[in-house]
Amino acid sequence: MTQVQTPFYLIDMAALRANMEKVARLRDASGAKALLALKCFATWSAFDFMRDYMDGTTSSSLFELRLGHEEFGKETHAYSVAWADHEIDEAISYSDKIIFNSLGQLDRFADKASGIARGLRLNPRFSTSGFDLADPARPFSRLGEWDIARLDAALDRISGVMIHYNCENGDFDLFDHQLSRIEAEFGDILHKLDWVSLGGGIHFTGDGYPLDKLADRLKAFQDKFSVQAYLEPGEASITKTATLEVSVLDIINNGKDVAIVDSSIEAHMLDLLIYRETAKLPQQGEHPYQIAGKTCLAGDIFGEARFDAPLQIGDRISIADAAGYTMVKKNWFNGVNMPSIAIRELDGTIRAVRSFPYADYKASLS
Numbered sequence: 001m002t003q004v005q006t007p008f009y010l011i012d013m014a015a016l017r018a019n020m021e022k023v024a025r026l027r028d029a030s031g032a033k034a035l036l037a038l039k040c041f042a043t044w045s046a047f048d049f050m051r052d053y054m055d056g057t058t059s060s061s062l063f064e065l066r067l068g069h070e071e072f073g074k075e076t077h078a079y080s081v082a083w084a085d086h087e088i089d090e091a092i093s094y095s096d097k098i099i100f101n102s103l104g105q106l107d108r109f110a111d112k113a114s115g116i117a118r119g120l121r122l123n124p125r126f127s128t129s130g131f132d133l134a135d136p137a138r139p140f141s142r143l144g145e146w147d148i149a150r151l152d153a154a155l156d157r158i159s160g161v162m163i164h165y166n167c168e169n170g171d172f173d174l175f176d177h178q179l180s181r182i183e184a185e186f187g188d189i190l191h192k193l194d195w196v197s198l199g200g201g202i203h204f205t206g207d208g209y210p211l212d213k214l215a216d217r218l219k220a221f222q223d224k225f226s227v228q229a230y231l232e233p234g235e236a237s238i239t240k241t242a243t244l245e246v247s248v249l250d251i252i253n254n255g256k257d258v259a260i261v262d263s264s265i266e267a268h269m270l271d272l273l274i275y276r277e278t279a280k281l282p283q284q285g286e287h288p289y290q291i292a293g294k295t296c297l298a299g300d301i302f303g304e305a306r307f308d309a310p311l312q313i314g315d316r317i318s319i320a321d322a323a324g325y326t327m328v329k330k331n332w333f334n335g336v337n338m339p340s341i342a343i344r345e346l347d348g349t350i351r352a353v354r355s356f357p358y359a360d361y362k363a364s365l366s
């Protein structure tokens with residue numbers, strides 16, 4: 001067993017390899033390229049391993065872009081909802097392609113970026129997102145252009161578009177149907193391009209996903225429009241590859257048994273709170289507990305769990321699915337110890353790769 005002090009995120013390289021092998025299979029069978037979306041997972045200690053299976057990275061800010069360029073390499077796509085004047089030269093210096101979110105940003109920066117491939121975000125005005133908060137097609141969405149006249153006005157300066165409209169979509173038929181809509185509605189534009197990124201959100205590493213059908217569909221799309229397709233898998237790349245390891249600090253009973261752990265959903269799994277989901281906790285056994293965090297927030301509750309035996313102070317609990325949109329959102333709320341990062345290597349050994357001492361907390365403010 002490891003000596004790493006809880007709390008820590010634990011990345012399992014065997015699970016990561018299983019996902020990466022699916023990514024590589026899809027690339028080989030379809031000819032599409034796969035870029036890791038750093039907004040979802042930017043734990044760069046894993047990049048040396050992931051690099052062999054993927055084509056590069058895509059980004060949502062200057063810092064993500066720089067990290068992808070420095071630590072992952074290969075092909076680097078730059079995207080931001082809005083670039084600032086003081087960022088643009090540096091952004092271009094790291095990028096193979098830059099994707100502007102609006103015609104206004106393209107107008108402003110197209111000349112500066114003329115030495116690299118330029119693209120525009122296309123918003124098809126539909127998506128698979130069930131959450132308004134994360135729906136790029138929500139009313140008045142600022143994410144991309146959809147008006148054909150405005151897209152046409154960009155064509156003399158762009159060689160591709162990025163269309164992100166899927167969200168944890170594990171339904172191939174829905175993907176197929178929506179891609180056909182895009183082909184029908186935007187086909188005239190797609191025919192004039194060299195590359196099309198279909199964004200992230202396709203859950204193709206999930207159990208039972210028809211990977212071969214997806215590969216054939218992507219191949220047909222590329223052949224029809226003579227374009228290079230890109231995918232930007234975030235969640236699909238790292239789903240089920242990490243846990244958050246915590247220890248029980250106290251057990252109280254206020255009508256139900258509550259185990260307080262040395263972590264916090266607010267600080268260490270914030271995405272679950274935002275989307276009002278509960279953490280994936282052990283569910284086997286006769287002994288139920290609510291698992292709660294140690295911040296002052298009354299609702300700092302990971303969720304309900306069950307165990308084979310009564311919990312004891314010091315017991316370890318493993319919270320599943322702690323990679324995507326989790327480590328990237330950790331924060332210093334309440335000054336609670338930030339989880340370290342550890343890797344379970346393919347041979348089972350556990351290696352601590354990063355801890356966040358008081359100096360990091362202090363340096364995050366002034």
Ligand SMILES: Cc1ncc(COP(=O)(O)O)c(C=O)c1O
Nearest residue numbers: 037040164200201232233234235
């Ligand atoms: C433009 C873009 N690309 C890729 C992704 C990654 O999506 P996912 O993690 O669902 O694969 C996102 C997620 O919001 C995105 O906005």
